[in-house]
Amino acid sequence: MNSEDNPELAKRVKALEQEMQEVRQLNRRLADVLDVVTELLVPAMDRDDARVRAALERLDKFV
């Protein structure tokens, strides 16, 4: 069967493929964010800033 036989199905497959790519791309975006957070958290704690400490403690409560 080709796409001319069932244009509706072909459209859905194309949409699915697009959504699949978006989901795949999330891995890279999440890795980006993790990199930024990792780079920042340790030096932020080293500054011994009460606000940073409080923010992390707040976060901890939700983990």
Place this chain on the structure above:
Amino acid sequence: MDHVAVSTEGMHLRAPLPDEPVDVRFDDAWLWSFNPGRDAETAGSERLVRWPAILRPYLRGRSTVALVGHTSDTVLFEAEVAFTDADDRVRVVDEQGHPLGVDKGGRLQRRFDDTDPSLRDHIVAAVEQILADLREKAGLDAFLAFGCLLGAVRSGSMIGHDADADVAYLSKHAHPLDIIRENRAAARTMRELGYTVVPMSGADFKIWVPLPDGRRCGVDVFCGYFLDDHFYLLPSVQGRIDRSSLLPTSTVTLEGRELVAPARPEDLLSLTYGPHWRTPDPAFKFAHPTWVTRHMNGYWRGARNRLRHWTSVHRAAAPASGDATPPGFARWVHRQIGGPANLVDVGAGTGRDAVWFAGKGHTVLALDYSNAARSQVRALAERRGVDVDVDALNLFDVRSVLSLGARLAHEPAPRHVYARGMIDELSPAAREELFRFAAMVSRHGGLTFLQFKITPHSRPEQVIGQIEARGGTVESVRRPGGGKQQGKANKCRLVVRWA
């Protein structure tokens, strides 16, 4: 009539060529190889082998073009060709004037057989050191791969038509996120060891090795991994192979040095190059199934979206191209702003707008993800005698957006953002990053000025919806030329304020 005619389009074959790879030589220097059976397309009564896109900008002036059978060494065609009226010889060379050729990936590269033996030894020694550092310092199961492995197994030497060196490693992970993090950690380690490392995707990076003659050689480090029992190897190999074909590693000899190789090199070579991998073929091209390309693009690529295109545009552009009259949009924004202000030009390109703004007394920061563009902006600013700060911003990379955004947001000054044509170029996700960046850097006040072409992918209401969803307020919507311009795409201008 000759059996071959050469034009700026390609080589017009009016009679069949023998069934072997064909080397294309310009003024007696190898430039490219093709396979007539595979690369020629039917064009009327003749067959046409098109020039690789990367060569086209170079086809100016004249050259003696020769087609030589790679295996038989027979000259199949030779003639002086005038590509344009210019009297110059066609020169396909790098910045230092070294001749380049088109590799199997369609990129312009130097070649190993133009490299003298001491340089080859230098390259192989560098590969040996890189393998050792990847294994011992970065903790990867790294081994020789692709052309280097092929050369080692076939003849113990580098392959002449190859121009880069390749190594690979088998990932310890089976989830894309972990594979990316492992690759980045290794790239970081190598950078800390003093290597010049360029990330090419989330699963491969390039290490530039400086050569004694001032040139450099790229050593690519590709990730291999198993996902759901399928084996994948960057940049685009996929197939069935047993883990025991790869690990534990063995060794092979390349240019007299013993290097780490997969457990059974033949198995990986067969998967990479097909069953005929033992027969030399300079015109070899990888035939990747579309789904593998989609897999690779989806998981690993995107941060360098169209970067190669923009780099070649900016490298090929004449240095004066930024001198043209500023676009109407820049003049319009200047009027909106009134007096001198802080301005960030996102996607500065040639620097035409940024330099013009600086000339009008604004404090300008020009941002672009292309190194070639940034060089152009600096050069134009210098020629015009104005100060323009230039920095890198990659809207396809969240790290770039967050780190530069935070640094600028920290400076307590109002700042306008100017982005002409950026919406047209960006994927929906990257548009979100543009808006995130604009909102961050105008935290202490300032407006964002956008101009884009109205297309089905960028309708004003859709762009406005995206901006509003991010907390922006569109203060003004303009369609220059009353929304209808003869022969030109309709454009839309937006003025945005971020809360």
